[in-house]
Amino acid sequence: MKAEDDKTRILNDHCLMAYSGEAGDTGMLTRSFGRGKVQFAEFIQANVQLYGMRSNCTQALSPSSVSSFVRTELAKSLRSRKPYNLNLLIGGYDTVNDKPELYWLDFLAAKDKLPYAAHGYAQYYCLSILDKHHHPNIDLEQGLKILRMCIEELDRRMPMNFKGVNVKVITKTGIQDLEY
Amino acid sequence: MDPFSINGGACVAMVGKNCVAIACDLRLGKQTLTISNNYPKIFSYGDTYLGLTGLATDIETVSTDLRTKVNMYRLREERDIEPETFTNLVSSYLYQRRFGPFYVSPVVAGINNRTGEPFIAAFDCLGCTDYSKDFVVSGTSSNQLFGTCESLWEPGLEPEDLFETISQVLLNSMDRDALAGWGAHVYIITKDQVIKRLLKTRQD
Amino acid sequence: MAYLHTANIISDFPPSHHHHTSAGPFVQHQITPYTNNGGTILGITGEDFVVLAGDTRHSEGYSINSRTEKKVHRLGKESSLVLATVGFGADALDVVETMKRAVEDYKFHHNKEMSPPAAAQLLMTILYSNRFFPKYAYCILVGIHAGKGVLYSYDVVGSYSKSGERRAAAGAASDLIVPFLDNQVELKNQYVPYAWEEEIPVQPLPMEKVRRLVKDAFTSATERHIQVGDGLQIITVAASGVGWGVSEEMYELKKD
Numbered sequence: 001m002k003a004e005d006d007k008t009r010i011l012n013d014h015c016l017m018a019y020s021g022e023a024g025d026t027g028m029l030t031r032s033f034g035r036g037k038v039q040f041a042e043f044i045q046a047n048v049q050l051y052g053m054r055s056n057c058t059q060a061l062s063p064s065s066v067s068s069f070v071r072t073e074l075a076k077s078l079r080s081r082k083p084y085n086l087n088l089l090i091g092g093y094d095t096v097n098d099k100p101e102l103y104w105l106d107f108l109a110a111k112d113k114l115p116y117a118a119h120g121y122a123q124y125y126c127l128s129i130l131d132k133h134h135h136p137n138i139d140l141e142q143g144l145k146i147l148r149m150c151i152e153e154l155d156r157r158m159p160m161n162f163k164g165v166n167v168k169v170i171t172k173t174g175i176q177d178l179e180y
Numbered sequence: 181m182d183p184f185s186i187n188g189g190a191c192v193a194m195v196g197k198n199c200v201a202i203a204c205d206l207r208l209g210k211q212t213l214t215i216s217n218n219y220p221k222i223f224s225y226g227d228t229y230l231g232l233t234g235l236a237t238d239i240e241t242v243s244t245d246l247r248t249k250v251n252m253y254r255l256r257e258e259r260d261i262e263p264e265t266f267t268n269l270v271s272s273y274l275y276q277r278r279f280g281p282f283y284v285s286p287v288v289a290g291i292n293n294r295t296g297e298p299f300i301a302a303f304d305c306l307g308c309t310d311y312s313k314d315f316v317v318s319g320t321s322s323n324q325l326f327g328t329c330e331s332l333w334e335p336g337l338e339p340e341d342l343f344e345t346i347s348q349v350l351l352n353s354m355d356r357d358a359l360a361g362w363g364a365h366v367y368i369i370t371k372d373q374v375i376k377r378l379l380k381t382r383q384d
Numbered sequence: 385m386a387y388l389h390t391a392n393i394i395s396d397f398p399p400s401h402h403h404h405t406s407a408g409p410f411v412q413h414q415i416t417p418y419t420n421n422g423g424t425i426l427g428i429t430g431e432d433f434v435v436l437a438g439d440t441r442h443s444e445g446y447s448i449n450s451r452t453e454k455k456v457h458r459l460g461k462e463s464s465l466v467l468a469t470v471g472f473g474a475d476a477l478d479v480v481e482t483m484k485r486a487v488e489d490y491k492f493h494h495n496k497e498m499s500p501p502a503a504a505q506l507l508m509t510i511l512y513s514n515r516f517f518p519k520y521a522y523c524i525l526v527g528i529h530a531g532k533g534v535l536y537s538y539d540v541v542g543s544y545s546k547s548g549e550r551r552a553a554a555g556a557a558s559d560l561i562v563p564f565l566d567n568q569v570e571l572k573n574q575y576v577p578y579a580w581e582e583e584i585p586v587q588p589l590p591m592e593k594v595r596r597l598v599k600d601a602f603t604s605a606t607e608r609h610i611q612v613g614d615g616l617q618i619i620t621v622a623a624s625g626v627g628w629g630v631s632e633e634m635y636e637l638k639k640d
Binding site: 024071078106110115127 | 187
Binding site: 328347354 | 403413438557560561562567572573574600603604608
């Protein structure tokens, strides 16, 4: 996987999925590898959109519905011949209830709604920082400040050097790419 | 890597005098790392309550599948499902996966709507039902729960005393299990009301 | 050539099963050095006394070897020291014998009884001297020191707390008993009613209450653990004035 690969997928106007795991499962590797042509991330992206169209709602799928759909697919895969080895974070803005939401899913398809979450080594480096500094009423600016603390910590303490981060912000107006 | 103890958790149900109680912890972990301290393991199906411990992904799958089944039952029967019937439903549902089981240990608690009799039961992951007249336990703290239940529980407890007993049982058992804890939910179920309480616990 | 292939045998230690299964010249007979003989022990201190108890079932797998095998031992006729051991019966008894001999030896040389802190340190030395082939014996050592009941508990290689403990349980059903003790002896999770998160202060328990708790703990453990039952041996060491006294009570447990 290349360093500058974007490991996120936009699922709909207010829903973004970030993933990490086996390269083949994310859809980044040459398509002929592993199983099938379309791998999980792309499969989910397409199917969330399809599912949204089929249920002919005027509104797009809510983050909670998207996360349920993704979980079901991941759970199906878990007991299949070759399960996806993929950990996910789904961030979204519930435009109906006017609330931002974050879902944590691991490759076993365990799902939980959390105020802040991480996967892989970032859990060990960042969760304590988030435990200390996050509280329910922070605004975007404070959020980004805490994020910066997390990334600085990763930069300082991680044995291997990671080549930068992609930061995307989801608000009620949609998803924006942030210069970082 | 035992699927029953990756995520951790504890659940216990008890019978009292014309009442039942069911309680669970709130931890969701990945081995030793705690992911969440707000992951309830008790689900209500009308007036019948189900506690699920084990692999988190299967807790979600089983609880939602049963929700579908109970909703269908309610539509057909035009009434809530009784705890005894629900127990049979859970049992047969789990046994359908005999050779590729869901890694969960369910616990059922409720009061029969017609007879008013308290009812509790527990299962293994294949659906073998364990009916009990006193208490049932499940989860990574099951040994501790058995020890404390056996020594603190007594027959004929009134709702408030049953609450105290089940709370002490769960709290002290959780504190001796690194994989369970971080908050708890307790339900006290009587014929005409259900009280849900959130317990403040040690955060380690 | 193959007959003198000794280097292979040395490098194959501990011997693996599949290595010598072919009809070679060497047949390695493997012995299992440990057996789990079940059982549970439990000790609780009071202000000026200490109670040490153990069930009397001795089992191996699903078989019961004995219903009357005592696990709690006095370390000398004139000594307040009492030692309880569980785990592998033979190792457990060996630890007790070694301690008894050392306590007697100490009295012969110094013309006084060994103090509980000294015995505690000695027990650690004995257990740790077997660090690389441990005695499979979990120990609880109690005695009267300066008019107070003291209790020390050990893992198989001798880790213990010099300052002693208020209570300890070890063996098959310790999982079942320990949280009960947390609750009833240390009063964990117990708060003063209608006060704002004020913990109930821990005070030393009276002897009758302690004996009651010990019996409750064991009847409960017997109910839910197959390796616990038959009989309960309760030894109480009480300081009376400047001296002390030791008494033993036997209590029936279920035999199923």
